[in-house]
Amino acid sequence: MTDVRVVVADDQVLVRGSFRLLIDHTPGLVCVGEAGTGREAVEVVRRERPDVVLMDIRMPDMDGIEATREICQGFPRVETQVLVLTTFDLKEYVLGALRAGAQGFLMKEALPDELIAGIRHVAAGGRLLGPTAQERLIDAYVEMPERQVVPLPHITGREREVLLLVARGLSNDQIAADLGVSMSTVKTHINRLLAKFDGRDRSHLVIAAYEGGLR
Template identity: 60%
Template sequence: MTQDRVIRVLVADDQALLRGSFRILVDTAPDLVAVGEAGTGIEAVDLARRESPDVVLMDVRMPEMDGIEATRRICGPAGTAGVRVLMLTTFDLDEYVYAALRAGASGFLLKDTPPGELLTAIRVVASGEALLAPTVTRRLIAEFARHPEPARPLARELGGVTGRERDVLTLIARGLSNTEIAGHLSLSLATVKTHVGHLLGKLAARDRAQLVIVAYETGLVSAAPRPPR
């Protein structure tokens, strides 16, 4: 994402006042522009397909179709290529975190997040990164521990992944940043970014959030891990 590109944002929330507030906030940033508002999940899907925004600010709980299903339709194989979803929730311990990330969301944010942080989060997601804070990563891991999915064969899912890429994927699943991964593996930051790019391509993952899910579902890592020393 270059500095001269305007990031197009769709706001989806069933509360008109809050939806309007988010839109006004987005439009105050010189590098962001709101391209539409949706009050239901169905409207969000329709507008995402029509406008192809860079980022959708998606409320979890909406009428007609909730934000999880709307995200699944936007991010699915038949969805809108390149559109990323940033989920908005009222509660930090929202039970929908796990489902939202599995549906294809690139991140999770509280609705009471300071305005500046919200704008930064939109930029982060638009750039192709996942907004996966350590607290969210831990919650995701906890969900895998409580409701583990059957592990898929490593040979099928990770057959084309090199040993070093598996090391990087393991640390991504532990919630480490690229900088932290570089330190743990004694690699340059550029090399780590290259490995992450290869993983995204080989595993057909949209972003780091999807890589975390793949790492756990394939059995490469198990629940409640500790970062290596």
């Protein structure tokens, strides 16, 4: 199997060095570049075309969210996934990173095994949200000002109920119990919602509810 090629973007030299050491000593992973600013991250990705970028948010010249947007939306022929790593778990960062196209969001305090698993997961096309990031999405939904409303695609009354419960953080089991339906019915509704919102996972549904003004 081909090694997963990783670029590390962080403005702290010691942090970059630690991540690079971990990556290069993990079978199946290889660090192919480093960047100390968001602008450098974009340039390294354009040159190296890695599988994954570990992206810090607070960097000079261009922050990690803008760099993520340029990488994910500006290079249509570069299939690079972005895994955001930060010490700041602000809901604005979580929402901003996901909207920009990031595949994952983890805190820097994650254990080495969690980080390695996260890299492999997003490299394979999966999405990853650490527990804190999921909490921030829920917080953003709960605290949403009434004025932040965008049109929703057509959804049925039942789909609206399911979307609302997903946004409130309920699991499939809890949604089934709350609505008095089967697990398979809940999964069917969630799959239909994902298709209508062109989403890959529950985080997209939380954002859709947040932006659509559901309460």
